[in-house]
Amino acid sequence: MTLKLFELVGTDAERPFSPFCWRTRMALAHKGLGAESIPWCFTEKAAIAPHKSEKVPVLLDGETAVADSWAIAAYLEDSYPDRPSLFGGAGGRAMARMLNWWGDVTVVGGMFPLIVADIPGHLKPVDAAYFRQSREARFGKPLEEVTANRDKAVEGFRKSLDPMRLTLKTQNFLGGDAPNYADYIVFGAFQWARVVSPFKLLSQDDPVHAWREKLLDAFDGMARKSPGYAV
Amino acid sequence: MTLKLFELVGTDAERPFSPFCWRTRMALAHKGLGAESIPWCFTEKAAIAPHKSEKVPVLLDGETAVADSWAIAAYLEDSYPDRPSLFGGAGGRAMARMLNWWGDVTVVGGMFPLIVADIPGHLKPVDAAYFRQSREARFGKPLEEVTANRDKAVEGFRKSLDPMRLTLKTQNFLGGDAPNYADYIVFGAFQWARVVSPFKLLSQDDPVHAWREKLLDAFDGMARKSPGYAV
Numbered sequence: 001m002t003l004k005l006f007e008l009v010g011t012d013a014e015r016p017f018s019p020f021c022w023r024t025r026m027a028l029a030h031k032g033l034g035a036e037s038i039p040w041c042f043t044e045k046a047a048i049a050p051h052k053s054e055k056v057p058v059l060l061d062g063e064t065a066v067a068d069s070w071a072i073a074a075y076l077e078d079s080y081p082d083r084p085s086l087f088g089g090a091g092g093r094a095m096a097r098m099l100n101w102w103g104d105v106t107v108v109g110g111m112f113p114l115i116v117a118d119i120p121g122h123l124k125p126v127d128a129a130y131f132r133q134s135r136e137a138r139f140g141k142p143l144e145e146v147t148a149n150r151d152k153a154v155e156g157f158r159k160s161l162d163p164m165r166l167t168l169k170t171q172n173f174l175g176g177d178a179p180n181y182a183d184y185i186v187f188g189a190f191q192w193a194r195v196v197s198p199f200k201l202l203s204q205d206d207p208v209h210a211w212r213e214k215l216l217d218a219f220d221g222m223a224r225k226s227p228g229y230a231v
Numbered sequence: 232m233t234l235k236l237f238e239l240v241g242t243d244a245e246r247p248f249s250p251f252c253w254r255t256r257m258a259l260a261h262k263g264l265g266a267e268s269i270p271w272c273f274t275e276k277a278a279i280a281p282h283k284s285e286k287v288p289v290l291l292d293g294e295t296a297v298a299d300s301w302a303i304a305a306y307l308e309d310s311y312p313d314r315p316s317l318f319g320g321a322g323g324r325a326m327a328r329m330l331n332w333w334g335d336v337t338v339v340g341g342m343f344p345l346i347v348a349d350i351p352g353h354l355k356p357v358d359a360a361y362f363r364q365s366r367e368a369r370f371g372k373p374l375e376e377v378t379a380n381r382d383k384a385v386e387g388f389r390k391s392l393d394p395m396r397l398t399l400k401t402q403n404f405l406g407g408d409a410p411n412y413a414d415y416i417v418f419g420a421f422q423w424a425r426v427v428s429p430f431k432l433l434s435q436d437d438p439v440h441a442w443r444e445k446l447l448d449a450f451d452g453m454a455r456k457s458p459g460y461a462v
Contacts, residue, residue, distance in 0.1 A: 088322015094407030095326040101394035102333065163332035176325030 003028070003035035004060040006048055010122035010196075013039040015227045017122070017195040019108050020069040022188035022223070024057040027073050027181060029219040031083040035059070042127040069188075070100050073181055086181040096181050099174070102163075103185040110157040111193050111201060114150045117143040118197035150199060157201065161208055168207045172214075179215060187215045187223070194228040201231065234259070234266035235291040237279055241353035241427075244270040246458045248353070248426040250339050251300040253419035253454070255288040258304050258412060260450040262314040266290070273358040300419075301331050304412055317412040327412050330405070333394075334416040341388040342420055345381045346428035348374040353427050381430060388432065392439055399438045403445070410446060418446045418454070425459040432462065 005028070008018035016025070016037065028035050040047060040056050051058045053067030059075070066075045077086050077093070087093035116135060120128040120143070132143060139146050164186065167174060174182035190212050193201055202209040216224040236259070239249035247256070247268065259266050271278060271287050282289045284298030290306070297306045308317050308324070318324035347366060351359040351374070363374060370377050395417065398405060405413035421443050424432055433440040447455040 085322065088325065089320020090407060091316065091319015091323020091411060091413075092326050093322070094319065094402060094411075095323050095330060095405065095413050097402060098330065098394055098398040098405055098413070099326060101397040105393050105397070162336050163329055166332040166336070167329040171325060171328060174326065174329055176321060180322060180325075182322075182326050182329070 003033055004038055005035040006038045006040045006051075006056045006058040006060075008056050009039040009041060010119075010127065011124055012122070012227065015122070015195055017119075017192050018056060019103075019189040019192040020055075021057045022191040023069040023181075023184050024059065024072050026184035026187060026215075026218070026223070027069075027076055027086055029222055030086060030180070030184070031076055031080050033076070033080065033083070041124060043130050070097070086184075088175065088180055092175075092180070092182070096185070099182050100185050103189060106160050107186050107189040108192075110160050111189055113139070113146050114154055114157060114201065115147065115193050115197035115199055117147040118199065119143075122196050147199075154199075154201060158203070158206070165207055168211055173211070179218060183211075183215060187212065190215075191223050191226070191228070194231050195226065198229040198231070234264055235269055236266040237269045237271045237282075237287045237289040237291075239287050240270040240272060241350075241358065242355055243353070243458065246353070246426055248350075248423050249287060250334075250420040250423040251286075252288045253422040254300040254412075254415050255290065255303050257415035257418060257446075257449070257454070258300075258307055258317055260453055261317060261411070261415070262307055262311050264307070264311065264314070272355060274361050301328070317415075319406065319411055323406075323411070323413070327416070330413050331416050334420060337391050338417050338420040339423075341391050342424050342432060344370070344377050345385055345388060345432065346378070346424050346430055348378040349428035349430065350374075378430075385430075385432060389434070389437070396438055399442055404442070410449060414442075414446060418443065422447075422454050422457070422459070425462050426457065429460040429462070 005024060007016040007021045009016050016022070016039070045054055048054070048056065048058050051060070051065035051067060055067065057069055057072060058065060058067045059072045061079070066072050073086055087096050120132050123131055136142060164174065171177070173179040174186065190201070193199070202212065236255060238247040238252045240247050247253070247270070276285055279285070279287065279289050282291070282296035282298060286298065288300055288303060289296060289298045290303045292310070297303050304317055318327055351363050354362055367373055395405065402408065404410040405417065421432070424430070433443065
């Protein structure tokens, strides 16, 4: 039975982005599971509607469809218990739920206004129009105005990573000696940014930068091989 | 062998505060371990110097002295493995390290400027003078100026708890169905505030407020029975 994964792409079907899809890609690799990629664009709502979702990732495992990256991680952990654990036990699973929200609010939410204007250029015209219209409505201004101050605004984003940075002083990964889903939660966001934007979110001497390098190398360089900018 | 715990107090030896000491108190209760309390004041550096620490908590377990709340939690988990787990496995232990930093930076660090001016009133004159001098140097202004705007500033603090608040939408505790050390990390900060300040850090309808109520009731109401303000 081949797994299939609906993944967000733009003009280049070989260049998946979305922080959430990358969480799932890394989780699948951690479990040693392959998945056939089904490229999906923002305006292709009809393609995933049968799976009761309006967003990706959507994982198809035989007759089962699972939407939402957190639900997929939990599904993979429960359905493939003999594979390497994503959470390292019940405590890790519960705490990862909070790290997942931290990743959404602080990391994805913090990055978005820094890179959002770089995204439409990677999209097909119909998707670019949809993206610009919906996101400009959310921000209340043109995307270029949102990112205009990013050289300064990035300082606040970097500061917001302090809890993670301090953690990496005494352990290699958020998951401990080796990466687990806690790492993929945050890495997914950085990989998303790397795929769509040349903007340097991290300084070279940041321990978070060194951590990101290790995850780019994980699974035989899977994430690094995916097209992206040098960041 | 009776455990002993150096705990921070002010004029009232029955009113321990410090977010870090309360993490340890809750962790000991979780493990079903009693500890004899040794009240300790800010300026009593000499009393804990033999245990190679300048701060509390310091736990004494026979010949072993352990300083720092995180080190104590790890020590208790390793030394009392047959008691209820604080972390729920290796994954939880690794992720709790990050939640501990989040607790320090976001929760303790976020609360401190909201309640700091209420603390000297609970201290003996010599400790109050030390506290005021050292903390005013850190903030660069009188403590009363630090807290002056707190009715407005508390909004940012409440917002910073979003990752926790969102987590509590789908599980009862940060540790899952029941509390574990992830919860005590954050609760320690709220209990510290409750002991020293009447300021209402949370609104009544906040899910974090309901969570705090449950932890005040935990272990036969241990934290609620400790003297504090109605918050």
